[in-house]
Amino acid sequence: MTLLADRFTSAIFTGAWTRAQGGDAPVVSPATGEVLGRTGIANADDVHHAATRAARAQREWAAASFEERAAVLRRVGGLLEAHAEEIQGWLGREGGAAAGMAGFQVHVAAAECFEAAALASQPHGEILRTAKPRLSFSRQVPAGVVGVIAPFNVPLILGIRSVAPALAVGNAVLLKPDPRTAVGGGAVLAEAFRQAGVPEGVLQVLPGGADAGQALVADPHVRVISFTGSTEAGRKVGEAAGRHLKRAHLELGGNSPLVVLDDADVDAAASIGAWGSFLHQGQICMTTGRHLVHDAVADAYAERLAAKADALTVGDPTQEGTALGPVIDTGQRDKIHALVTSSVDAGARLRAGGTYQDLYYRPTVLDGVDARTPAYAQEVFGPVAPIVRFSSIDELVELANSTEYGLSLGVLTRNPMRGMEIADRIPSGIVHINDQTVDDEAVAPFGGVGDSGTGSRFGGTRANLEAFTETQWVTMQADPARYPF
Incomplete structure (x- = not known):
């Protein structure tokens, strides 16, 4: 039994496989030039409707117990492992990954899901000192809707490393994979989460071009952007996010x-x-x-x-x-x-x-x-x-x-x-x-400085909590406060 079959054909994932208003595009093998299928291409209207759905679905998902969210993520990790051979085939045919690299992507992607499942039950606050007779504490609450923009080069890892922790802590996610790797970087995750039981609208997958990316950054429902890509494109994303007063986590180029x-x-x-x-x-x-x-x-x-x-x-x-x-x-x-x-x-x-x-x-x-x-x-x-x-x-x-x-x-x-x-x-x-420069582990913080991005925003408990939650200060006292007027 396959994970994908032909479900993604000319479609985007909005909780179910649906036609995209932006049309569709071929999925082409760089190795042979063969057309492997077709993927839906989301436009700005698709993004707007998806963000509206996500905002509604997020409230119920955030209210679910951490055990429920963790169980979904564990099931997704298990599905990636169970269908590893099929997924590796797509990563090779669609993205040009040799067998070792394709296998590495599946391994790390599953690990990201398992680590995110553990993140769901982590302590998410601290007791604060206060000069008044009350309880004072901070807590990490979901940001709301998170937009994830992932590139073509290592599509499975560079999508799931934001998707999984963002979902674990109670956010809804809109994932925009590069259309050149819309299957390995998008359809695989959409179908795995669907089969794992994620509620409709909590994860939506919208392959698209620059117009879809711009709409994702601008939509008022989306409060956090997680972008991986070139420094040139990252500057534009960061500038646009700043205008809309939302956080952008940028993992950019390197030399x-x-x-x-x-x-x-x-x-x-x-x-x-x-x-x-x-x-x-x-x-x-x-x-x-x-x-x-x-x-x-x-x-x-x-x-x-x-x-x-x-x-x-x-x-x-x-x-x-x-x-x-x-x-x-x-x-x-x-x-x-x-x-x-x-x-x-x-x-x-x-x-x-x-x-x-x-x-x-x-x-x-x-x-x-x-x-x-x-x-x-x-x-x-x-x-x-x-x-x-x-x-x-x-x-x-x-x-x-x-x-x-x-x-x-x-x-x-x-x-x-x-x-x-x-x-x-x-x-x-x-x-x-005493090692080379390429490595990635789900348990380790990842990110660069300077033109390589805005620091470690992926991986590890602390980095993921900081990336995908807001810090809220809460006080509680037994009796109402009294003031002189």
Whole structure:
């Protein structure tokens, strides 16, 4: 028995599968160009009607016991696990994820549901001191309706990590997945929650374009926006949310550095660096975008990293043994290639890759790069590893900080304390000593600083409670207060 069958065909999810007023669009495989189906496309009217329904449904959902909300989330996690093979197939065909990456998405998505189920029963307030004869306390109450805007690259995780905790604490949610991954990032979650028994209107899934996103941010019923995407788009979302006096949690782009110190194990470092830059075709916000390597080991590291790149299999992500699948579309491919070719024209040495066939871009290593090289200075969002050499720690810190991004940092060294001392000098939302820059766990806070976003707004009990609730001050006393007038 399948999870989806054909329920999503040309439809959006409003508590039931319904026709979208914005029409529909094909679901296209980037690996083959095959049309896999059609999805509904929500417009501003769809969003407005969904928000109105959500506001009504949220009150009853918030009044439900934490046990009821937790049970729904546990059932969703179980459904994701039970249908893992089917879901992984969609993530591969629709989003270009190789088997390992697709499996990782399902695993983390289920974990997000289980962690959110536990969040529902967490203490949600504290007793406060007061100078008056009364009880004074604060409590976290649901924000109301939460709008979640999720991108194409890791669609299942980047949707559920906001959807699950927001629902757990009593909100209703409107999820707008990228239309390019409307199945793996939308229909899968809609159907799992439907089968798990979420009340109608509490979760609605509305694939759509910029107009739907603008309507979601502007609608007065929506009180919190959780956005994951590019820094450019995030600025617009943040500006619009500010005008409407609502919170926006922004998880944006990155250009994350991996530091290889002179005492690092070069063979291990090359493997770590290859994984950080080439996993999922580099289409991850935490991707290792800059390899900062000490002069003493740089030649050996570049040679080994290029060898790793040349050995990787690029092809159909549904086939066994494929390491890299296709990038999402021609626009992304052409952007990657333009950055690579302009970097070579600027003096970078092409050690590996730099070529493509259709949407399959070879893992690429650029050596002889400096801070002005296009593929170093900009987020590539593709399988490209630029190598910059340094000779002193002060030079390293200056290079690492020569960006407005601050999402993730990896430092490779035989002395972890030395690595931590360096990390203290490089602003970053995430730090991994002796690992690469890409990681995610449902129990850990996640987010960046600077142009990478507004800090840790996802993952872990405290971050999720702060993200999806409002703090309310309450006092209680036995007798009515008395005043002189």
